Amino acid sequence: MTTREQQLTEVFVEVADSLIDDFDVIDFLQKLSVRCRDLLDVAAVGILLADENDGLHVLAASDEDTRMLELFALQHDQGPCVDCCRDGRPRINISLTDPDAAVRWPDFARGAQDAGFVATNALPLRLRGRIIGALSLFRTVPEPLAEQDLVLAQALADVATIAILQQRTLAHTEAERDQLQYALNSRIVIEQVKGILAERWQTPIDEAFSVFRAYARANSRKLSDLARDITDGTQDTDAIRTFTTRGSGTAD
Numbered sequence: 001m002t003t004r005e006q007q008l009t010e011v012f013v014e015v016a017d018s019l020i021d022d023f024d025v026i027d028f029l030q031k032l033s034v035r036c037r038d039l040l041d042v043a044a045v046g047i048l049l050a051d052e053n054d055g056l057h058v059l060a061a062s063d064e065d066t067r068m069l070e071l072f073a074l075q076h077d078q079g080p081c082v083d084c085c086r087d088g089r090p091r092i093n094i095s096l097t098d099p100d101a102a103v104r105w106p107d108f109a110r111g112a113q114d115a116g117f118v119a120t121n122a123l124p125l126r127l128r129g130r131i132i133g134a135l136s137l138f139r140t141v142p143e144p145l146a147e148q149d150l151v152l153a154q155a156l157a158d159v160a161t162i163a164i165l166q167q168r169t170l171a172h173t174e175a176e177r178d179q180l181q182y183a184l185n186s187r188i189v190i191e192q193v194k195g196i197l198a199e200r201w202q203t204p205i206d207e208a209f210s211v212f213r214a215y216a217r218a219n220s221r222k223l224s225d226l227a228r229d230i231t232d233g234t235q236d237t238d239a240i241r242t243f244t245t246r247g248s249g250t251a252d
Contacts, residue, residue, distance in 0.1 A: 004039060011035050011159065024222045025164055025183045026190065027213065029060035032160055037062040039156075040149045042137040043117065046070040047160065048081055049125070049133035049180060056085055057184050059133070064205045065115050066138060072111045079108035084122035084134040090154070091122040093144040118142050123154050125161040132161060132180070186224035193227040200237055215240045 014031060033045040044066040049059045056074055061067035073079035080091035094101060096118050101109045112120065117138040125133040135157040137145065145153075164180070197208035216226045229235035 007035060007039050011039075011156065024224070026059065026187055027216070027223050028163055029160060030213070030223075032156065033060045033062045036135070036137070036153065036156055040137060040153055041139070041145060042121075042149075043140045044138040046081070046136040046138070047125075047133060048074075048085055048136070049164075049184065050085060050131070051184050052181050056082065056133070057187065059183065059187055064209075066136075069111055069115050069117075069138075070136065073105075073108045076107040078105040079112075080105070080120055080122040081134045081136040084124050085131060088124045088126050088129075088131040090124060091120070092150065094120050094122075095142060096120060097142070112138070116140055119145075121145055121150065121153070123150075123157045125157050125164075127158070127161045127165060132164065135160070186227070189227045189231060190223055193230045196230065197237060197240075201241055211240065215243055218243070 011032070014028060029047050033047055036042070036045040045062040046058060046066045046069070047060040048056050048070060050056055058067050058070040058074065061070060070081065073082055080094050083089075084091050096109045096112045115138075117140060119139040119142055121137040121139075123135045123137070124131055125135060135153065137153060139145065164183075193212065194205050194209045197203075197212055198205045201208055201211075203211075212226070213223065215221075216223050219226075226235060230237060
């Protein structure tokens with residue numbers, strides 16, 4: 001089995017794990033963003049989700065720079081991913097250096113180039129016509145993304161959608177929206193904790209988040225639960241740092 005086949009197998013195993021009652025949607029999407037980056041010919045990946053009022057939020061990203069770029073896009077209400085979330089149509093092989101991109105999404109195109117990206121793709125997270133978000137694929141080279149990668153990327157976006165919605169049937173719309181809202185609220189706490197840990201440990205945010213996730217996984221904790229324990233002072237952050245340094249490793 002090739003490395004790519006192994007990674008795909010792991011993705012579908014993770015999807016199967018999402019069928020359990022204790023499914024952690026934030027951790028799943030964070031892992032999926034990294035899986036997409038590693039499987040596809042892209043430099044970075046971001047995932048946007050809509051809340052109960054159809055407002056968009058960054059729920060996962062393969063790295064901190066990409067998360068900040070996606071937040072920048074939302075703040076300026078522009079970019080291929082934002083447009084994809086609105087109408088459900090993919091935006092394929094968008095050149096960020098093209099004059100048309102500069103006219104259509106001036107702030108986003110400039111911010112993306114400042115981050116080192118020259119092209120992007122945005123694919124919808126949708127099921128039976130319902131759009132709940134979008135998957136962003138960023139590239140540092142201008143060549144179009146291969147068709148096989150685009151097909152795989154949409155399949156992974158569909159997998160993410162199913163994983164998010166599987167705990168509620170489509171007939172229970174309000175319950176599903178509650179689940180998404182809880183995940184979005186949890187993400188806010190997790191982002192606060194990333195900053196807290198990075199400051200306390202004097203490490204980059206990506207490294208602090210990786211250590212945080214490794215500790216949660218090793219102790220069978222939800223990221224949101226561990227984050228809340230840190231913010232309310234019931235979790236010793238030195239114990240997390242010591243535990244992971246001692247040999248548990250860090251997560252993808």
